[in-house]
Amino acid sequence: MEQQQEIHNRIAARLLDHIKTRSTDQVDANLRIPSASYTDPQQFDREMEAIFKRLPILAGLSGEIAQPGNYKAFDLMGTPLLLTRLKDGSVRAMLNVCAHRAMKLAEGSGKCDKFACPYHAWVYGNDGSLNRIAAQDTYGDVDKAAMGLTQLPVYERAGLIFVVLTPGLEVDFAGFLGGMIEDIEQLGFADWHYCGNREIYGANWKVAYDGYLEGYHFASAHPETIHQRTFSNMMAFHFYGPHQLIGFAQKDMQAKLGAVDPQQLHRHENNGYDFVRTLFPNVSIFVAPEITQVAQLIPGPTVGENRTVLHFIHRQAPQNEEQRQANETMMDWLKQVVDTEDYSLGLKIQQGLASGAHEHVTFGRNEVGNQEFHRWIDHYLNPQLPLGPLQQE
Structure with a gap:
């Protein structure tokens, strides 16, 4: 628990620094990915065999x-x-x-x-x-x-x-999930109430997952929703092997937490900053005060498709019909945001990738989570190659 708290403190402190400097976590170089990695049926089959059929x-x-x-x-x-x-x-x-x-x-x-x-x-x-x-x-x-x-x-x-x-x-489950599952465990999900789920359909699983790993697109893709609360292009990362803990600064973070003891910043998730927790290869967890969303990305049936199940849980079961309906309303709203503001764009990206307009897509120095995600995919597809350290500033 103490280790998790220290990690949360460091991420929150970096976010406060980013607010002051109008910056974000960065790596030392851009990364190019072949466009075909999102459209090639043979690579898709390799990913299913080497990743989805061999990992938890x-x-x-x-x-x-x-x-x-x-x-x-x-x-x-x-x-x-x-x-x-x-x-x-x-x-x-x-x-x-x-x-x-x-x-x-x-x-x-x-x-x-x-x-x-x-x-x-x-x-x-x-x-x-x-x-x-x-x-x-x-x-x-x-x-x-x-x-x-x-x-x-x-x-x-x-x-x-x-x-x-x-x-x-x-498999070595504890070794694979490591500190990430410990971080999630301290949230107490095992005792939370399962509210229900919603399903959406989108592009290649990596196109969809790329969107969960960065806030670079918040201002342009979510101007009336996420960007109302959260800075665009302001992120801090911690990696547990291939899994990620991503911090996003809320626009009032400095006012709320600027004077807080740095050793107590871990107490303020959802009250100044938010975390997205990702589990490689296909899960994104967003804990919010209203409801928690666990996105489960399911590849296929073809290379250009995915089915995503949005699971929703809450700390407590609804005590009356009003609370139950409030949960239903929030689930519908979150589904709509992800579907219309993320996945609809992903389908257009898939068309662009398939067109052959560009041989590569490029992830910038600020797209740290995306770079790490694709490095791990390459590692599992080519385990004989060493996985070097991600040079992060």
Whole structure:
């Protein structure tokens, strides 16, 4: 906790300095990325294999399956998944595929402790074990223990549920998430109320994710929304491996926090500055007083598309209909902002990239988060190459 507080203090102090100098965190050079990296189907396939099928990927929030017996069935990048909460409180992640004839087993979400295949009525427990075969006397001998649902590595921490989409591929979860998951854990998401979600559709997953990593566009793309509260092109970064903690200065930060003890600045998130927390490769978390948004970017089905699920959580469950409706209104508003002010631009960017007008896109010295994000993508696609330090001012 003390380490997290010190990191927050340093970021907030840098933001105060940036306000005085009208500056932002910078690196020592621009970075060029081939435009084809956003449009090439072969690179997209490599990213799916080397990144999305080998790293812990967010599958859901703990609040979605909060109680024993809860389940959630969904597709993640074309993979049918089933998440369940067992009696002991643990989570299972399985391929939502019957061992008999590969039928999808469950749909939607809800609460039950058994799943019957809609094709031939084979029955599975919510731990994935095969419990019953319809008309087994005519079907023949079956080793039920060997015909359960295919299990996936699953990790639950800080109110978030991660899976590895390759069966049997155990990873160093703590090593991968490191200090970033500790930073999120101190927020207490595990005990927060799950309000609901909204879905939006956009361009290539990296085009979409680039927008979460910088505030350079706030003044031009969000003049009536974000820029009313927050400075444009004023950011401070801290990196936990490929994950990022990004600080954004509010326009009244100097007035609110200029005289605050530098060792107490960590206490003032959302009251002078805001953080965006990103989890590589595809999650962005924005904690706000009104509601918290967890954006889950899901690549595909083609290189030029993504589906983004905006999950929303709150510190407390609504106590009445007025509070519930206030949450619904805020979810609708945030969806509209992201969809119409970010993703609509991303679709136009995708068209521009596909046109072949320019061989490269260029990230400036001020687009620190974007440069780091693309360096890590290159690292996972080419692990034999060393990942040098990002030279940041």
